[in-house]
Amino acid sequence: METMRDRFAPVVSRLLDEDPRVAVVLAEIGKDAFREAMARHPDRVVNVGIREQLLIGAASGLALTGLRPVVHTFASFLVERPFEQVKLDLGHQDAGAVLVSAAASFDWPAGGFTHMAPGDVALLDTLDGWTVQVPGHPDEAETLLRHAVAAGDDKVYVRLSAQANRQGRVIDGEHFVAVREGRRGVVVAVGPVLDAVLAATEGLDVTVLYATTVRPFDTAGLRRATEAAGTDVVLVEPYLAGTSTAAVSDALCDVPHRVLGLGVGRRELRRYGTIEEHVAAHGLDARSLRDRIGRFVGAVGRVAVGA
């Protein structure tokens, strides 16, 4: 099955052809997919070698001369390793870039924790002014990549995952989408967890919002949903649990509310195996989600499974 990352190089290669501002910066990872684009645009597709500090610093310099750098590697090497460069070379310099990661939470479980970065979005949350896009399907990834590159000199993080929902949704790169409406709470499903959340909430009287843009957080969309469904909010995020609970609390700061943040656990899970096994270990499979969401909104025992 085609992954979001499979879509990345073809889409950005077309953008390189169409827009002379676009430049791609790589650190070995992902370079094969850009071979043709590099031949066509040798000055705008740059592979700096295994040098992640230079990766971000060079992107800053490209941006300061007026280009629109698209920077790609695994999340652990893109956001975590050169974090001070992300903070200073982009943020403090007032320079923009599109950071596109792969293999964030546990896309390669057999690779172990060195290649996992479930804290990427939480880490970017310590910085100001980042747009964070979390597509849940290759089609959405294409839409959001195009939005990100076209977003002037904004700082945009696009998080591509090997996990995906079966079908893409119509998204606008800004707002949450109401997928299901109910009256006993709001469940916000971020990116690739949507299928599991829909299965988990089948028959539960809850609103399900689908979020692919998580920063800025769609405060108005969440508030609208709570008007009919009440202010019990469950977040289901494919990265560190609780990453967006502060955003929910800020959105609902003037009304009594409860929030449950579900996601990847903080404790290092020293296991290899498959993505599905890690999803289950973190309680993000449909059965676990149904139990945890149902108990939170008080639905367990009242609504029969499959009702």
Place this chain on the structure above:
Amino acid sequence: MTITAHDSRTYGYDDLPGLMSLMTGDEKHGPAATSTLDVLWVLYDRVLRVAPEGRADPARDRFLLSKGHGPMAYYAVLAAKGFVPAGWLPGFGAYDSPLGHHPDRVLVPGAEIGSGSLGHGLPIAVGSALGLRAQGLHDPAVWVLIGDAELDEGSNHEAIAFAGPAGLERLHTIVVDNSSASHARPGGIAARFEAAGWSAVTVDGRDHEALYAAFTAPHPGRPHVVVARVEPKNA
């Protein structure tokens, strides 16, 4: 050569100590400030093609002060050349002053980057050279000034190792060497760059003619480093 400043006075090299004396409160960075004085003056007076009125010209030369510690010499030269008013200098480090103990590009006219944390300028300069080349701007030169101890930062080594093989001919680095690194580089500073394919010259960092000759030495197909040796920091 001197240039008329905002306040209609003209300043020359001999005025720099007076301008620097207007700034107080960062004495711990004093040696760092004066070590760069001659390098900065020769660059701004005779080499860089950049002027206050052309600060946004895409074809301007870029000077990136990576070694943002002790920026008094930098501010003094920017004031002498009319980028910032000399009247700003006494406010150095104050809450409502644009001039901090480390410079901020968003606040200081003519500053191409904000710096202070070591090891950021050279990688950004590499990206700037790449960006200019990609846009067909083959004339502007990119200059970045780092310190010998700053060279310890691994990010600089990533940039040095890339820029040589990439043939970034318009990239120029100045290493002001005041022997402040705790562990001196085996083989010397220039050798580190030469091993990566750079053109390298080591000169007396107080000798204006030697600096000018080093700055303007041809280096076809290769980036160029000038190691400017000054008196040791702790001498």
